[in-house]
Each structure stands twice: as C-alpha cells, then as structure tokens.
Amino acid sequence: MSTAALLIPAMILDAAFGEPKWLWSRLPHPAVLMGKLVQALDDRLNEGEGRQVKGVIAVAVLVFVGLLLGWILSWFGSLVSVLIAAILIAQRSLIDHVRAVATGLQNDLDAGRSAVAMIVSRDTATMTGPQIARSAIESGAENFSDGVIAPAFWFLVAGLPGLLIYKLINTADSMIGYRTEAYEDFGWAAARLDDVLNILPARLSALLIALVTGRAGDWGEISADARKHRSPNAGWPEAAMARALGVALAGPRSYDGEMRPFAWVNESGSKSASAHSITRCCEVLWKSWGLALVLVVALGLLF
Template sequence: MFLLAFFALIVERIFGYPDWLFRRIGHPVTWIGKLISRLDAGWNRETDDFAARRRMGVLALAVLLGVTAAAALMAERVLLVLPFGPILLVLAAASLPAQKSLESHVEAVADALRKGGLEAGRKAVSMIVGRDPEKLDEAAVCRAAIESLAENFSDGVVAPAFWMGVGGLAGGAAYKAANTADSMIGHRSPRHEAFGWAAARFDDLINLPASRLSALLFVMAAFFIDRASPGNAIRAVLRDARHHRSPNAGWPEAAMAGALGIALAGPRSYGGQMIEARFMGEGGRPELTRDDILRALKLARVADGLLIGLFGLLAWIIWQA
C-alpha cells in the first residue's frame, strides 16, 4: 500500500492532474461533490428537528464513505487484472494527492503581488482562502497564502497519501470523500450545523495523524533551508498548536511559522465577522512579504521530498519483511 502511495506521489509531483483530463471527465473530488450535494438536497430536510438532521448527517456520511470506498476497491481490483494494470492503478491513485496544484495556487499569489500589486494579490489569494480579501493588506495576503500552504499540505498531500498507504486506493479515496464532505457541509451554518456535524467531527479525527506528521516534516525540512530553524519550529508547535481553533491545522501552521520565524493565523475576517484567534509562531514577524511566500514554498517542497522518501522507505521495509 505504501508502495502505491510512493509512486502516486511521484507521478502527481511531476505531472499533476492534466487540465484536458479534467475537462473531459472531471476529477474524483467533483464526482464525490456531486454525491454529497445529492445527499444534502435529499436528506437534509429543514422540516426535521436538530436531532433528526444530525442522524441523517451520520447516515449520509456512512453512505458516502461506503460508496466511495467500494467504488475505489472495485476499480483497484479491475485495474490490477488489466494489461499494464499496476501503472493504471498508480495513475488513478495520483489523482488523490494535490502537491502540484497546491504549489501552483500559492505561487500564483506571489506572482500576482509581483506583477499586479495588492489588488492582484487579493484576487489570487481569494481563490484559496475564505476570508474577506478586500480587508487584507499585503502582509495579510502573504499570511493567508502561507497558512493555506501549511494546512493544505497536511489535508491535501500528507493525509490522502497516508490513508492510501494504510488502505490502498480505497483508503485514499475514502479520505478524500470525508474531507470534501467537511469542506461542503461541515461548517456551522443554520443549514449544516446538524447535518454536517458528523462530517466535521470525522474529518477532525482522520486528519489527526497527518497533521502531526506534517509538522514533523516541516521541522525536518528546516534543517535544509537557509535561515530556517528546526528548534524554533518545535517550540512553536509545543507552545502554539493547541491554541488553534482547529485541532489539526495548528500543527503544520505552527511548525511552518516557527521554522521561518514568522507569525501566522491571528485575528481575521470571514463574511464580515471578525474571528479572534491566537498567532502561531508567537513573537515571529507579522509583517510578511512575497519573499516569505517563496521561502514557505521552498520549505514545503523539501517537506514533500521527505514525505516521498519516507513512503519509499516504508514500502521497502514492508517489501523486505
């Protein structure tokens, strides 16, 4: 299983998910999203009371995970009996991590700031974060981009690869289903506070190992980056991670902030409402520039290389056992 994750990470790192393929057939996340939308429309009835909507949300999550895992398991078995089946399986698995697209979206923010200034940077960062872009100055734009890089490295790269290593294509696909459900219905809006409760809690649970591993990878990557500090990264994680509003996002954000000597998170505005939050990397520089985005990207690339190497080592150890 870790061998599959190892090769999937390498393929996605190099090629990403081709635009022409997305235009033709979509992406596994878009297929999963359509199923979630159908379940939400059909089972999240506003006439039901809170408890009933929560129960239906639990059932919807179970159906989503069951359908996704079963489809992926069937695809895996079919692919393995076809000519060049292992290669086809790796290509299918490579659709689950998002190293290349994450890097390109974050890099686009730095490029926009360089070419078009603050307004262009706000527009670029609005594509990857949910906070109000018109209220962001340049430092806040950079902070938002780096936070997105740190959190999505955990959620979009490490976690699907980890669960693929544990459960093969079905494990990785089931993780993507749960994570997509959290992003679509796992928020505290009047419509989804009850129905999305199970998706949000389950996503917190399954992202726990990846968030800790991501923090460790950022700490290790800091050894290879000029002016980065592994020691500060460790101290930031131990001091700040538990104070984040998310039980998981604080780990990679604190590690990246400490490693680079910057401050992430803190107060921000969503939908016109100010959210008070503690800084990750407390005492680090709060006034960030596009150069900090580029340094964060360099740290993430090294961490990604370490992740691939780790999975290759685990695959070799299992192969030798």
C-alpha cells in the same frame, strides 16, 4: 505489490504533472464528482427534524461508497491504483496555487487579492500585502496536510478504499462541516470524522516541516502554538511553518464581513510576511514532500 511501492510513482507523477488542464477541461475531476455526491446528500437529507442523525447517515453513505468503489477499482491492477492516487494527491497543484499568490502580490495588491481568493474562504477585498501573504502561507501549510500527506497516509494504510474514504469525508467537511445554522447539526458527523482522520497526518506534516527546516528542537513550542488554533489539526502544520519562516500566522481575520478574533500562531514572529515569504513557504513544502517521498521509499524497501 505493497501500497508503499504504489505510492512512490503516484507521488512522482503528481509532482511532475499536477492537474493538466487539457485533461480536466474534458473530463470531470474525481474531486468534482465527490462534491456532487456530497451536494446530493445535502439536498436530499438536510431538512426537517433529526438533522444530526441524517448527517450521520450521509457520512455512512460516503464511507460505504469509498469502501466499495476503492475495492472495485483495486481489482483493475496496480496501474489504475497508481493513477488514481496520483490524481487525488495534490502537491503540484497546491504549490502552483500558492506560488500564484506570490506572483500576483509582486505585481499589485489587487492581483494578490484575486489570487489568494482562489485558495481561502475569508474576506479578501481589503487585505493588505502581509495579510495576503500570511493567508497564502496558512493555506499552503494546512493543505499540505489535507491534500498531500493525509491522502498518502490513508493510501498507505488502506489502499484505494482508504484514500477514497478520506477524500470523500474531507470533501464533505469542506462543504458541510461548518458551524452555521444550515450545517451545525447536519455537518457535525462529517466534521468530526474529518478531525479524526487528520489527527496523525496533521502532526506528521508538522514533523516533516520541522525536520527539513531544522526546527525539530522547537517541537514543544510548535505543539503549544498548534493547540491555540481553532482547528484541532490545521494548527500543527501552520505552527511548524510559522516557526520555519519566522512569521506569525492565523490571528484575527474577516469572514462574511465579520471580524473574528482568532489566536495568533507564533505570535512573536513577524507579522510583515511578503511575496518572498510565500516563495520560501513553497520551498519548504517541496522539501517536506521530498522527505515524505524518502520515507515512503524506505517503507517500500522494508515491505
């Protein structure tokens, strides 16, 4: 059976059930186990001299583990492959987390701040309503690429080994891929490989968003805005979503008490995003997911 044929039920299962609490309150989520492996490598290797080389070794270990584990699990048949893919694709949970910010913001600022703090790493304690809304929209757009399209893409390309390698590297990037004193060298390889693995999925995510919102004609502007972003990949879905909603995203924000002067994406858009803007973002993400599913069905019929 083709990977496309397996991906169709996996996407539908994820969309229908997401991450049921009754299950993951009793069992460790695979993403948690991946995080523990990355942490173990960090604890063991991120010290002394030659940290960049040690970071490359850590990435090599993650790739090997993903390749071997994916190959072994694939021998258990189509049902196991479908279930693992459904678990590691995160459309439903993404929407739930982003929509929770809209719900919180509709109640009061503190509830909005608490909800957005669950999905972003920037400082949230003094955020205004529009800042909360923009942060949620940015997270939704970026994680649509990282958490939905990229896992699906690498499953299509290389089955379970491709999916597990991607998720391990993406987890490593989220944990050690920072330009800080502790991770500037050790996390370099993970961050760079994550960039490479997301080149095509990020642009595909942007294209899906542009197509379902009738903004494909703005591709030149989307491309130009994406290149202003501090990330080589996150700017693409964010730029497409900014155009789709008519809002400005990215821009200056605070990390660890320090304001950082990041460039705006779609700077001429409205900077007064609201809970309604977040709701519209979720609608766009579902439509984009739907178009992705249609494309996967087409691939399944062709192959």
